Amino acid sequence: MQWPVEGPFQRDLLLRLPGTEKLSGIDKQRATNDVWLDLNGLQGDRVADHRFHGGPDRSLCHYPADHYRHWCKLYPHLQAIGPAAFGENLSTLGLDERQVCIGDRFRWGDALIEVSQPRSPCSNLDRRHDARSLARQLAKSGRTGWLYRTLEAGAVRPGADLHLIDRPCPTASVLRVWRGFMNGDISDTELAWLAGLSPLASEYRTRFRQRLDSRRRQQDQGALF
Template sequence: MKIISTNISKVKTIIHNGKEIRTGIFKEPTSEEVVIGQLNIKGDEQADLIHHGGEHKAVYAFCSSHYAYWQKVLGIDNLSSGIFGENFTISNLSEAHLNIGDQLRIGTALLEVSQPRVPCFKLAIALDNKNILKLFTQNYCTGVYFRVLEAGVAKTGDSVVIEKKSTHGISIKTLFQAYFDSKFVDSKHIFTKALALKELAPEWKEKLKKRLA
């Protein structure tokens, strides 16, 4: 795996449905080395600090190979890197093979998989497609959130290496699909197993507790 694109943004104010919306979803590629801190990437801003950024959502990554799929589905020839709001566009970043708690060395920083990404309405704004939230969710490959175990720096072209692999088998895709796919077999077993993982973000633990209740 390697970083195909490094993407950051300042908060922008836009008009959507007649209302002012502040958002940091409009990521743009940068060739500069970025500093990865405990709560976010330096120079990258989040407007909604309740739902974005912070310890368990410090860094968001998306697989570069997903772009071809979405270009075909959306009928868009060229989707620019960072369009899904990701900080890092990474080759071969598989939600099906990355487990909660896996630790990855990205540049010099050490990151830990904390939770799946649940898309919000701002993705529909970024892609100018009101159906994207449903399509994105049903695809079950929505990217990966990380917490930062060791701060560091990274840039486009840097390698991404799994330094510690969890063995419990609760992958990002498995957890996301179990939660959102009503036909998923044995979702309660997955939820119960995931709740026992200390690495799973508190936000998702609350989701699973409510679903089990």
């Protein structure tokens, strides 16, 4: 299976977010030539805060273009938004968080990439678009997008299609993982499954494991008294 791609998008110069002194690379621009993708991301794509962006489990951000119609209805002043408006490196039609699974491997240009985690929306979205609670609405709705890790570096040309190569975890949709992350009442069985989902980024698996361990300690303490 394959999908046409809008992108790649990148930002080689950090800009200040409106009304702040905070620098951000969220305002991506369409590349006009081939771009090299390596383990840390697209060459020339600047990252302001490496604690939350970039790195081996976050080399690319993908946001479905299908979602922009929803945000235009919710925030009427955003009628002009489209691909790259939420800081993504690539965008597609016909792929969303229900369909894409953790561990999915895609060929994009000459590079091989793997879905590693849901995207965690941040308040930079609110500031960039002057849209109060936009990030919170993304999180609540599950329209988060997702991130990739790069398995094989390679050149990506503008307009290169996205080809699905392998789906080792067909039940591990991005939406399922995100709902597990947001829902404090999921079962111990689900938490254990998420903690053991090997293609999932280590940050997420650690969070799920900590929650499960905390529950078990409370259960053990309750049994003593």
